[in-house]
Amino acid sequence: MHNIRLSTSKDMAAAVEIWRRAVDATHAFLTPEDRAAIDAEVSAFFPQTTLHLAVDQNDTPLALMYLDNGHMEALFVDPACHGKGIGKSLIQAALVAAPNLTTDVNEQNLGALAFYEAIGFERTGRSECDGQGRPYPLIHLRYRSANG
Template identity: 45%
Template structure:
């Protein structure tokens, strides 16, 4: 099996591929998300959300399979194609974000228990909770902070 590599995004030309990864990941992990909310978020990915962060792309065999977006010391997004879940792509993206961008915090949907567990196993702890997401939708967020600089492989 090829090794996961992480690189910067090549820019807006890559946004459609990242949107497809996002959709695959969200369909697999965000069953709590109302269809209208999912569609509204997806419609804003390329115009609003991707340009607002520093994007890194995970590849397997030269093919994008996941991405992460960082703003300051916060991991704003991390999504892995559903067919690659559990294969180390998310861990590689998180390790890159910590090592290269110094991220210390991430918010995760409370209903996304697999993501909350993923971050907990990698040294993050809950330091707060919001009853809604950043857009005021009824999806509680857990605010996580990296306990210490632990090496993630």
Template identity: 45%
Template sequence: MVISIRRSRHDEGEKLVAVWCRSVDATHHFLSAEYRAELETLVRSFLPEAPLWVAANAQDEPVGFMLLSGQHMDALFVDPDVRGMGVGRLLVEHALSQAPALTTNVNEQNEQAVGFYKRMGFRVTGRSEVDDLGKPYPLLNLAYLKG
């Protein structure tokens, strides 16, 4: 599969929200339905305007994206139809090219994502009992460590 990494475009907000929805629904089974709906409302309010890096397929359609703020990756989501095909790895490698001391947070209950980050060379540096909105979904703080 041919994947290119590029900046998001204003006209693809709905496509990016759809990637987020499909990704979360495939990996975040631990979220309550109410909280999942609350998060989607929040994501719809900011995602179309966010300065995202997009993984696009050969037809230039988004299949994944990340939000990078300085040395911190705030978000990484990949469409479940292309999981396991290197899309997440390409996005992380792009982030590392921009931010060699990359950090991120991941839901502790998202075991697939935790395993992915560990395989990519991240190590747990801390833990929070609550997520960024103060809800009881623990976060692991991760940092990229070469070797």
């Protein structure tokens, strides 16, 4: 059982740790240098923004999502919670506000790509590099709404 709420400054250390555990479990393709650089970027960025958090009955964060104008910039679920519907429930909450939700996924992250496609996202394009110009191709996705 989990609830979804907005983050506060008190949640940031836990959010960064979720990000780290999730990336370590799913992003083996990152070079150690890029992993360290991205960690520094995330650690600096999270405290500057508001995240959607899935929390357990004790209000402990289990997963995070970052939305920006109808685009899901980040969705990270603690690996101990994978397969429990937490990521899907965060996306369902996002779809209420953004029915044409878009996101990008690393092409090498086959599990995430399969997850997004299984819950209704379709491929709309591909980029050779990630948003910071690193050589990690992205698959661009859009949620297939009931209207088309």
